[in-house]
Amino acid sequence: MRRQNGFSLIEFLILVSLLAVLAGVTVPQYFRLQEESEEAALITDLAAVRDAISLYQKEHDQLPPGVLNGESSENTFVRHLTLRTDARGLVETAAPLGPYLPAGIPANPFNRMRTVKIITEGDSPRADDSTGWIYHVPSVSFFANSTASSTKGTPLSSL
Numbered sequence: 001m002r003r004q005n006g007f008s009l010i011e012f013l014i015l016v017s018l019l020a021v022l023a024g025v026t027v028p029q030y031f032r033l034q035e036e037s038e039e040a041a042l043i044t045d046l047a048a049v050r051d052a053i054s055l056y057q058k059e060h061d062q063l064p065p066g067v068l069n070g071e072s073s074e075n076t077f078v079r080h081l082t083l084r085t086d087a088r089g090l091v092e093t094a095a096p097l098g099p100y101l102p103a104g105i106p107a108n109p110f111n112r113m114r115t116v117k118i119i120t121e122g123d124s125p126r127a128d129d130s131t132g133w134i135y136h137v138p139s140v141s142f143f144a145n146s147t148a149s150s151t152k153g154t155p156l157s158s159l
Helices: 009-059 074-082
Strands: 116-119 133-136 141-144
Touching: 009 074, 009 141, 074 116
Parallel strands: 116 133
Antiparallel strands: 133 141
């Protein structure tokens, strides 16, 4: 009797079909876990920035970050949270307050953007994915600028 080297066509097809079934089970789980991980990162980042905003207000006589001389801007918001400031909110190297977010504004884990849309009047706007975050100055609210929903169906912008 002659010995065969390698796999027969039937053995090869069985192997390929087993690999396809295995991939069909594991790939969706991988993407679900990745999405859950991004949600957890988003919740952590929101908590860190909201805590920084709250601490800034406590140390600056309830003045919200991003407001300087009655004007609001993304640049001022970022500088107030990431650099040292005095009690009036002026950025100075030797100032006694801050920085509250020394590593900077985190990137939104869903759209990878660090930019902040500053809203100075009206109600909180709807998310539109144009920036990483939205900061509503009148209500001192900070939330994700994402139209996506969590794995539980909750809009990410409402977390």
